Amino acid sequence: MSGELSAEVSRLRETVAALHAELVRYGLVAWTAGNVSARVPGHDLMVIKPSGVSYDDLRPDNMIVCDLHGAVVEGDLSPSSDTAAHAYVYRAMPEVGGVVHTHSGYATAWAARGESIPCHLTAQADEFGGEIPVGPFALIGGDDIGKGIVATLSGHRSPAVLMRNHGVFTIGRDARAAVKAAVMCEDVARTAHLTRALGTPVPMAAGDIDALFDRYQNVYGQTGSSAR
């Protein structure tokens, strides 16, 4: 690796290791389930969690560097068992810089029923621009999960997909954005679950959802910073 690439990979090792702690902090993962990856910008490489390592033991130096077909380029451990899905997304969606996978409880309960989360809240309109869609059932091991993620999210406003009978995959322009989408997906799924349990949600007008999404994506936040 060139010095410049090596410095970028080191930075992403730190970032990806630190973002895994956010999955724990927000209660999105149990035991060793769940994973975060980041694309190495300008290179056909990604940084991803090692397989089967406790969250307490994740550090920058045990993150794994893979190519975009899942082959290990740097690292002593095996990469996450979901590496093929992450790699497929990076190959198919060049605008994606980060991918996250969790089995967070409320969102995965919607995935288990194969039911998309309808948009009845301004916060969901802001983040997801409408419903959070369901993707197909797919077995782990080949490209089927990746294909299902890409087929569902291509051209969709939502950065999150509920893979049927499995769990949540989110994408973002970088790994932090994908983690944020995973946190917000679970938050929205919980509220949608409570709403359904207590009664019938009041519909929102499609035009209002569009206006909220547009404002939040283009106007909200600290202009010119990475605060969002």
Ligand SMILES: [Zn+2]
């Ligand atoms: Zn999974």
